[in-house]
Amino acid sequence: MQWMIEIYRSAMFKKVVMAVTGLMLFGFVIGHVAGNLKIYQGKYVDGIHQGEYKLDVYAEGLRELGAPVLGHGQALWIARIGLLLAVALHIWSAYQLTLVNRRGRPQAYQKVTPQASTYASRTMRWGGVIILFFIVYHILHLTTGSVHQSFEAGQVFHNVVRGFSNPLVSGFYILANLALGLHLYHGIWSLFQSLGLNGQRFNDLRHKIAVAFALIISLTNISFPVAVLTGVVHL
Numbered sequence: 001m002q003w004m005i006e007i008y009r010s011a012m013f014k015k016v017v018m019a020v021t022g023l024m025l026f027g028f029v030i031g032h033v034a035g036n037l038k039i040y041q042g043k044y045v046d047g048i049h050q051g052e053y054k055l056d057v058y059a060e061g062l063r064e065l066g067a068p069v070l071g072h073g074q075a076l077w078i079a080r081i082g083l084l085l086a087v088a089l090h091i092w093s094a095y096q097l098t099l100v101n102r103r104g105r106p107q108a109y110q111k112v113t114p115q116a117s118t119y120a121s122r123t124m125r126w127g128g129v130i131i132l133f134f135i136v137y138h139i140l141h142l143t144t145g146s147v148h149q150s151f152e153a154g155q156v157f158h159n160v161v162r163g164f165s166n167p168l169v170s171g172f173y174i175l176a177n178l179a180l181g182l183h184l185y186h187g188i189w190s191l192f193q194s195l196g197l198n199g200q201r202f203n204d205l206r207h208k209i210a211v212a213f214a215l216i217i218s219l220t221n222i223s224f225p226v227a228v229l230t231g232v233v234h235l
């Protein structure tokens, strides 16, 4: 029993929780951005879905996953619960690791000299808070429609285009996705560190990998509101 308590209390356990939940959320973000690319594909021109937006058919397809066994939309609920747990544990481990770091200091610093690591962890914390606010807003905006001016259930393409035609809304999406890019950059960089893939030999490569993933995800996400505001994507 004692050993379980010791594992639970260790910084290593919290780092593993952070890394595993971070990877789960990263996987979701990649899948989500890939699915959202259907925004650029417009409508089906023939076949059984002729005239329907590809994004709408894709979203309905997600609700249909596992339907014969679980029921319509139920697999999505399982994924939502998993995602929610991952977010909660990610925040919990971040908070716990902050406490561990603070306790590690013999006394509070007399003079604070900004260092790369403290700068990064501060960015992570604030970035994390912005992303959390964004996710709550985003679900109320495009999933439930509670804060959307003209939400129509099941009309995902319509909801996205109408939603992003408000520059304030688009501005917030752009800001949140910039924060997400920074968060992903630092997260991927730290993940390599936790895996022991650091040092002179790896630093250059892990920097490039972290920059590439962060840029691809955040710029692709930012391209959607920009495409609507510039009229490239329209109803």
Ligand code: HEM
Pocket: 029, 032, 036, 059, 076, 080, 131, 135, 138, 139, 142, 143, 156, 160, 173, 177, 180, 221, 222, 224, 225
């Ligand atoms: C501009 C970029 C984005 C667009 C266009 C977008 C689009 C959408 C849409 C249309 C939905 C509703 C889907 C449906 O009802 O079938 C949705 C749900 C969701 N999005 Fe995004 N999204 C974007 C960025 C993000 C980001 C960056 C995150 C996370 C950091 C995120 C997390 C979520 C979550 C958690 C849901 C709820 C899923 C559910 O419960 O069904 N999205 N998104």
